Amino acid sequence: MMHAKSESDVTSLAPSSPSRSPKRPVYYVQSPSRDSHDGDKSSSMQATPVYNSPMESPSHPSYGRHSRDSSASRFSGPFRSFSGRKGNRTTTKRNDKGWPECNVIQEEGSYDDLDKDNGLSRRCQAVIALLSFVLLFTVFSLILWGASRPYKAAVSVKSLTVNNFYFGEGSDFTGVPTKMLTANCSLKLSVHNPGTFFGIHVSSTPVNLMYSEITVATGQLKKYYQPRKSTHIVSINIEGNKVPLYGAGSSLAVSDNKGEVPLKLEFGIRTRGNVVGKLVRTKHRLYITCAIVIDSTSNKPIKLKEDSCTYS
DSSP states (O other): OOOOHHHHHHHHHHHHSSSOOOOOOOOEEEEEEOOOOOOOOOOEEEEEEESSOOOOSSSOOOHHHHHHHHHHHOTTTTTTTOOOOEEEEEEBOOOOTTBBOEEEEEEEEHHHHHHHHHHHHHHHHHHHHHHHHHHHHHHHHHHHHHHTTTOOOEEEEEEEEEEEEEEEEEOOOOEEEEEEEEEEEEEEEEEEEEOOOOOEEEEEEEEEEEEEEEEEEEOOOEEEEEEEEEEEEEEEEEEEEEEOOGGGGGHHHHHHHHHHEEEEEEEEEEEEEEEEEETTEEEEEEEEEEEEETTTOOSEEEEEGGGGEEEE
């Protein structure tokens, strides 16, 4: 028998009883089954309800037993190594966003230290390479320098031609009367470069023609370059204009009357060979002294014998 509810009962029950919401639609997700045998694939249909509030969403920290078990079963290896059992339940450490935490392997040291070590190693290699290059170049230069030392230029005096030779009375720059000599001669030299792999630069000291320790004429060899393994004939002009003889004038007059005036020729020849540019050079110097007897009345070339000159 049914009894009618009173107005007070309806009023008291209204706030406590929630209102029924209309039935929400349910959608299904088909996924491959984990239990497949003999290559057969089966699918299971799972109903996924629609949630209206954050409390009902699976992202909320409160999980059901089924959701926790299924999530834990999907992770293996390092993810499961952090899980522990409490009774029959499996718990997994999660971060503040709800994702499972994994063990991150920390490498010893830092990349900065590795870069520093590599940089230091590269600097050491560069220094070693530079020192090795300098050492090898020094040894190579010394070998070339030693090999070029024996190749000295061969110089020989060929002849002396007297173009003009006379003396007379005069006075020096102070006005003292004395005998004066004027001479003009040409000297020919032969220069041979025996070097097989370098040329030479040839020059000379002043070429002096002397009588009784008095320089009566002087000249200079013009500097020139001579290629390797070559022979060059050079000519040097020797001149003296009104050179005062002082006390030697009387003896020169006597010698000139006899047609034999003894003179001495003194000069030095310098050679420089650039073996490796300006880094490796070889230098030689040859000092030459020749005894000459001339006749002022003849202008024929005076050929000098080998024993007439000394080379040192």
